[in-house]
Amino acid sequence: MGSAIFQHIKKFIDWGVDDQEILTPFLQPLSVKKKGFLLEQGQICRANYFVVKGCLRLYFIDIKGAEQTIQFVIENWWITDLTSFLFQEQSEFYIQAAEATEVIAIENHRYDEMFQKLPKLERYFRLILQKNHQASQRRIKFLYSQTAEERYRNFNHLFPEFVQRVPQYMLASYLGFTPEFLSKIRAKK
Amino acid sequence: MGSAIFQHIKKFIDWGVDDQEILTPFLQPLSVKKKGFLLEQGQICRANYFVVKGCLRLYFIDIKGAEQTIQFVIENWWITDLTSFLFQEQSEFYIQAAEATEVIAIENHRYDEMFQKLPKLERYFRLILQKNHQASQRRIKFLYSQTAEERYRNFNHLFPEFVQRVPQYMLASYLGFTPEFLSKIRAKK
DNA sequence: ATCATTTCTTAAACTACATTAAGTTTTTTC
DNA sequence: GAAAAAACTTAATGTAGTTTAAGAAATGAT
Numbered sequence A, B: 001m002g003s004a005i006f007q008h009i010k011k012f013i014d015w016g017v018d019d020q021e022i023l024t025p026f027l028q029p030l031s032v033k034k035k036g037f038l039l040e041q042g043q044i045c046r047a048n049y050f051v052v053k054g055c056l057r058l059y060f061i062d063i064k065g066a067e068q069t070i071q072f073v074i075e076n077w078w079i080t081d082l083t084s085f086l087f088q089e090q091s092e093f094y095i096q097a098a099e100a101t102e103v104i105a106i107e108n109h110r111y112d113e114m115f116q117k118l119p120k121l122e123r124y125f126r127l128i129l130q131k132n133h134q135a136s137q138r139r140i141k142f143l144y145s146q147t148a149e150e151r152y153r154n155f156n157h158l159f160p161e162f163v164q165r166v167p168q169y170m171l172a173s174y175l176g177f178t179p180e181f182l183s184k185i186r187a188k189k
Numbered sequence C: 001a002t003c004a005t006t007t008c009t010t011a012a013a014c015t016a017c018a019t020t021a022a023g024t025t026t027t028t029t030c
Numbered sequence D: 001g002a003a004a005a006a007a008c009t010t011a012a013t014g015t016a017g018t019t020t021a022a023g024a025a026a027t028g029a030t
Helices: A003-010 A017-026 A082-087 A108-117 A120-145 A148-158 A160-165 A168-175 A179-188 B003-010 B017-026 B082-087 B108-117 B120-145 B148-158 B160-165 B168-175 B179-188
Strands: A028-032 A037-039 A047-053 A056-061 A067-073 A094-097 A101-107 B028-032 B037-039 B047-053 B056-061 B067-073 B094-097 B101-107
Touching: A003 A047, A017 A108, A028 A037, A028 A047, A047 A108, A056 A168, A056 B120, A067 A168, A067 B120, A082 B120, A101 A108, A108 A120, A120 A148, A120 B056, A120 B067, A120 B082, A120 B120, A148 A160, A148 A168, A148 A179, A168 A179, B003 B047, B017 B108, B028 B037, B028 B047, B047 B108, B056 B168, B067 B168, B101 B108, B108 B120, B120 B148, B148 B160, B148 B168, B148 B179, B168 B179
Parallel strands: none
Antiparallel strands: A028 A101, A037 A094, A047 A101, A056 A067, A056 A094, B028 B101, B037 B094, B047 B101, B056 B067, B056 B094
16 A cells, blocks of 8 residues: 555655555545545645546636636645645635546644654655745746747647646646637647 | 844744754855845856845746746745756746845755754755745736736735835736736726 | 537637837936 | 936737637547
């Protein structure tokens, strides 16, 4: 159980079998069906989720009722609504499976305890959060840098396999425009 | 020296005088004049910066030659171009003082060593990065949620003092529109 | 296999915001 | 404190992307 996560941890910190034994009881494997939810608006985010297999997205519903995708995650990435998770406040977000997905959950009520028992995870999560922060800086720059059409072509060029994995309307909302406009762009060439 | 930073660390982790003595040699206080740069495009980002007093912004220059502000930081926040800082690659960003600013720098070539000598800082920086990640999630949601005018009114309502601290053209680029449009909004009411 | 649902496309009318360019006000510098 | 530079305003014109609405295609359920 949890071998994917251990493999991942090993890439970042010194990690042995004894550590594994301590961590295991904190890990809870879960399956989510395509379109299933790990979190819905108004709920309190219970866990931090590690994707073993599949694809999740974090989105919210804007004033006009449209879904806006903040983030996609695939294998070996973590996802949560940090504010809701850490402070156990009602979330404004949904976390939904874009395809059938297996995750490992670490629940809030044992999060602090986990760090107490395994302080070396402080370093692992610092490094993970650094990667997240890099991704956010890149993403914000990306959103500001180009026109909608350029963003689509650029993204399509960088991640052609990923574009095939998710419905176009999700991609459109991630790239910051409407599905109709995406159709228009695609028709052009 | 560095008392502001020690005060800040104490809010997050258990911290004593002995720790302070170990950390001090890694800290380098710097002053930056208004409009001065801690980082320019094409350079390698040397340090992670903690703002003691003042205000910095992270921006880049887009294809059309316009400045786009990614992030503002004020007292008690950290800022760096993480990708350039960690991997010592050329940066695509500028870090500029929006007003006369005092910072404490921790340089890249001693960053790993610092964590070795003071492993408890892993936790401090994990918590800081969590806050950053929360801020990024909020920011991306904010950019998607509202029209340009709503974003301005909202931001102005939430941070009225801050709006006074920076030139309008910086604020406009942070909020994702042109200075001309900001003038138009302000004239309206 | 068939029906229902979800996703994608097309096209016309519309609008929020950008661009350009000139003038005004504020801030900085010596 | 005068001159230069930087920041802000105004207004006309332009356009990238939205909205609406209806039909076509793909996917899923039984």
